[in-house]
Amino acid sequence: MNKIGLYIHVPFCEKKCPYCDFYSVRGTEELLDDYTNCLIERIKYEQERIGRPADTLYFGGGTPGLLGGKRIARLVEQAKACFGLENAEITAEVNPGDHLEDFLQGFAFAGGNRLSIGLQSANDEELRLLGRRHTAAQAAETVHAARRAGMQNISLDLMLGIQGQDRESLRRSIAFCAEQDVEHVSAYLLKIEPRTVYDKRRDSLKLPDEDETCALYLLACEELEKAGLKQYEISNFAKPGFESRHNLKYWHCEEYLGLGPAAHSFLNGKRSYYERDLRAFMAGAAPVTDNDPEMPAGCPEEFAMLALRLTEGLRDGAYEARFGTPVSDTWKRAAKRYEQAGLTECKADGFRFTRRGFLVSNALLSEILYNS
């Protein structure tokens, strides 16, 4: 059986970013301690229940960096003790500009080997408009600090289609990533999520229009590849061999355990998640089963939907390994209809979306999976 992925949500932020809808609350030292202790108990409990080793561990947030060195080390060590984590990829998300020396030391010491840094932009004015407190210079320092701590796998996050961004400023942000010589970049198109500050201020935001945003995305893909960061998913780019192993588990429809409020799991063919409620989680609330009769967990449509986020696309090999049959001909034929328009690339053993296809992937998926 494949090894699983382990996700730990750290739902604490000093300040909420106006565009972000991930679950987070303000943390005190005491609460951070309690939460860490709680997670350690849960890791033990889940290990007994699941009894399978893991080979990736990912601390997402929130702001995992807030945990500090001691707590992160305890968590990593407990996870290793319970889930093996041999030759594992162990990632933590951090904010540039936070005091991270202590955190990095503890994380690296316990075995953490990958850092994902929320750069967002290398343009200070754009950062200010995004409501971020750091500067590009501080982000560069964070990268250096990570290197000093021994991180050999560093990822920077970029945002596309944000206020103040144009092609020139985006080029500068990408050049910054290239200068830092990082192994991985995630570049997401800004999406205004409901119930965020951005959502309320929607009308007053001066965002690039749809056409310009698309141009920015296509430019980012090109420029990142020029910098040696090859696109492997809609929003992810890496030097060869540095693709995020943890995130690939999601897109390959593999199994993972998520711990913490708002964390999702896919285990034994079942998807479930914890409510967005820190207190309830700490009080031992059970996860909610995500029972979707329209699209059962692990079904062919779900598998395809995730596979088609990747540049490798949907291939007979992987599909057959999972379902015992090659990719359906109806899907292949449907995909073929969009090849001429430059949205798909089709081969005998499957198909994938092009960059322009990625930009309309929701509509394209629905056409291919449900209109054939």
Place this chain on the structure above:
Amino acid sequence: MSVPRERIRNFSIIAHIDHGKSTLADRILEQTKSVSLRDMEDQILDDMDLERERGITIKAHAVTLVYNAEDGQDYVFNLIDTPGHVDFNYEVSRSLAACEGAVLVVDASQGIEAQTLANTYLAVDAGLEIVPVINKIDLPSAQPEHVRQEIEDVIGIPADEAPCISAKMGTNIGAVMEQIVKHVPAPDGNENDPLRALIFDSYYDAYKGVIAHVRVKDGCVHAGDTIRMMSVGSEFTVVECGYMRATCFEPTGYLEAGQVGYITASIKAVKDANVGDTITRADNPATEPLPGYRAVQPMVFCGIYPADGAKYPDLRDALEKLQLNDAALSFEPETSVALGFGFRCGFLGLLHMEIIQERLEREYNLDIITTAPSVVYHITKTDGEIISIDNPTNYPDPSLIAQADEPITNAHIYTPKEYVGNIMDLCQERRGVFKDMSYIDTDRVDIHYELPLNEIIYDFFDALKSRTRGYASFDYELAGYQKSDLVKLDIMLNGEVVDALSFIIHAEKAYPRARKMAEKLREKIPRQLFEVPIQACVGGRIIARETVKALRKDVLAKCYGGDITRKKKLLEKQKEGKKRMRQLGTVEVPQEAFMSVLKLDE
């Protein structure tokens, strides 16, 4: 309730929409204690939801009441309600034929309107005694004496005795009742003659079959009699007959000359008991039917399709059920490349069409798509053959057409004189031919135009209302066919003709309409993965063009933390959305796009 014939009064109430006909009917019911206050819901006679909402009577209804008059005697009042819209003129004429008198309700603030006149003339032609009543005297703008004069001048009947009432407040209703006793003649007829009963309304009841509302003119009919429908010759055995009271049936076992009531005879569909037909007895038939029977003739046609193709049998069932109750509704199966299987339906007019559409949606819970309404064109082909076309799909190639004729109406518009200019502009735009204009009184006129029927079936009435701030009223009747310069306008999406959007139009109107349609479709068709050209063409020549740009961005960029539920929800939403779309070749068109191009002036 045995009352001699000389104390029976059969009458209708006629009025313009909103002049208070139904309210007056309710007051009469109340005052004759026909309905207990507990059962009294406003406007008892309008018992279809739709009628209540639209404030008009779609079907006629009748009710038998007992009125104890000032002379101390009991009188039987048969109140026969009439439909209030020009689409149902024939039904109105049959209801009137069942009466000896008509109460004419005129709004004290609005005065005489087109329908008032049209219906009054129908009543006068039917030989009815007119009892004028001036309503809404409670309104501050009421001018009862002015209206009284108008009734005398315009209609030419004495109005000095016309009661001034407020049906809403219940003021002076008794005076109306006494006027009915005094002026409406008692029915004549001989109960020993062979039976002749006029069907003035019929509807289908799930338990009793068709319930025919009749006025017995001659003879009598008993439960158990074998009766014959004189126009079609079909025979049935009477199961039950009696009076229609306000809230129930009162079986009496027989009906005789002069009386109004109902007959049930296990009749399966209203088309077997047509409005206007004469019922006689099979064992002693009358030689001549009552005059005035007319087979109903649909004037407006459109395609009706289920939004979900799988609901085709449901749509057929629903139409069949509606037809049980509506002999004027016709339908036959048709297929459309764009819309699949559906029905070509014929209606008396646009209102009738809208009512059927709404009933299909509300009462039968069907999602339907309708195509543009069309009238019946007469096409003379080059080989001399003459064909009737009510469906653009069947429109012949222009090279095969020697002459095209379209139906023309005689239309009367009644309006305060300050709107004459606006109305003439409107009628001019609608290809109207001015006939004459006469003054009804010092500030109101009757404008007479010849208007092509296809110019008034879309939105003429709405346009008229908006250009006269609601003051004008309108009435029309078919006046034959005239040679016309017609073309078929086709809409192409992504190079393919969408048959459901084609329609027949006058050549002069094709260009502006094509422009509007193309624009409307561009607004309504969502961006797709391809660019979608919209072209409107006449005889292969493109006269308008628009483009729906290709979708640029529709992506969930972030799919992390293992939370794929949102991604799934999005996909499911998209899948749901697809159900409301019609796949036309490679293009997806939302259902509302079909509807919106029918209402281009909104």
